[in-house]
Amino acid sequence: MIIASSKHELKQRINDIKNTGTIAFVPTMGALHLGHLSLIEKASKYADNVIVSIFVNPKQFNDYKDYALYPKTLDADLEKIAKTKARLVYTPQEEDLYPQGFSTQISVKGLTDILCGKSRPGHFDGVALVVTKLFMQVMPDYAIFGEKDFQQLQVIKKLVHDLDINVNIIPGETIREQDGLALSSRNVRLNEKQRSIASSIFKLMTNIKDQYNKGDHDIHNLSSMGKDFLINQGFDSVDYIEILSESNLSTPTDKDDNLRIFVAATLGSCRLIDNLSLT
Numbered sequence: 077m078i079i080a081s082s083k084h085e086l087k088q089r090i091n092d093i094k095n096t097g098t099i100a101f102v103p104t105m106g107a108l109h110l111g112h113l114s115l116i117e118k119a120s121k122y123a124d125n126v127i128v129s130i131f132v133n134p135k136q137f138n139d140y141k142d143y144a145l146y147p148k149t150l151d152a153d154l155e156k157i158a159k160t161k162a163r164l165v166y167t168p169q170e171e172d173l174y175p176q177g178f179s180t181q182i183s184v185k186g187l188t189d190i191l192c193g194k195s196r197p198g199h200f201d202g203v204a205l206v207v208t209k210l211f212m213q214v215m216p217d218y219a220i221f222g223e224k225d226f227q228q229l230q231v232i233k234k235l236v237h238d239l240d241i242n243v244n245i246i247p248g249e250t251i252r253e254q255d256g257l258a259l260s261s262r263n264v265r266l267n268e269k270q271r272s273i274a275s276s277i278f279k280l281m282t283n284i285k286d287q288y289n290k291g292d293h294d295i296h297n298l299s300s301m302g303k304d305f306l307i308n309q310g311f312d313s314v315d316y317i318e319i320l321s322e323s324n325l326s327t328p329t330d331k332d333d334n335l336r337i338f339v340a341a342t343l344g345s346c347r348l349i350d351n352l353s354l355t
């Protein structure tokens with residue numbers, strides 16, 4: 077496994093790799109768990125070479141405390157990746173992506189005004205920017221993004237479509253703990269009590285899915301009952317519970333058949349997000 081820790085090192089290697097075949101790319105912020113590893117495994121099915129990046133992107137954190145608290149476990153991450161089929165790990169420094177005087181912004185309008193975009197202003201601009209830069213540097217044929225961050229996945233699909241970026245975006249399914257809690261690098265910040273409360277998000281989503289499929293289509297009522305449920309379970313606050321059309325994240329019409337429930341709620345210093353298809 078090759079480690080490239082600057083854009084110059086990456087550049088020296090990338091043409092050789094490209095000459096051996098296609099590239100599937102898995103961008104991450106490190107603190108790797110089985111969710112990330114499942115994306116790497118999926119990537120290996122699409123292309124001859126897998127490249128993983130680890131970079132905690134300061135531009136996508138609207139809250140400095142969240143950035144400062146973000147777990148950084150590079151050595152353990154590299155050990156985990158070494159056991160996969162990944163060919164190269166790219167661990168750029170901040171100046172490799174944002175050299176002095178950097179002043180370009182990228183905004184994907186519309187899709188980013190809702191859900192997490194509302195409560196985390198600038199977050200998706202930071203994501204769009206870092207993903208575009210990484211795509212320009214790695215030049216992959218495929219890139220794998222988790223459905224765990226479904227809004228992010230849709231934003232990136234729109235970004236590559238709008239900018240004619242020649243990368244196929246492949247979704248990866250959400251990997252969960254046994255009790256349903258979606259794996260997340262931030263989960264290490266939950267104490268024991270919070271950890272047991274956290275799985276109520278999955279319970280709620282599966283309940284709403286059942287009710288919806290039994291014919292209860294009163295989306296507003298399902299959402300407000302869901303908020304009460306999470307607060308009663310011990311969540312400190314609920315940012316949103318929304319049922320939206322999967323393709324464009326808009327309020328569903330009678331014709332929409334692919335709906336998805338989206339939840340964001342806070343436990344202590346940890347903001348948890350999750351989503352589930354209703355079909």
Ligand code: AMP
Nearest residue numbers: 104105111221222224225249250251259
């Ligand atoms: P992050 O390191 O949190 O930026 O995530 C890197 C990639 O892993 C993103 O595409 C995420 O959507 C994906 N991811 C995060 N958690 C999970 C999970 N539990 N299952 C599958 N993919 C995930």
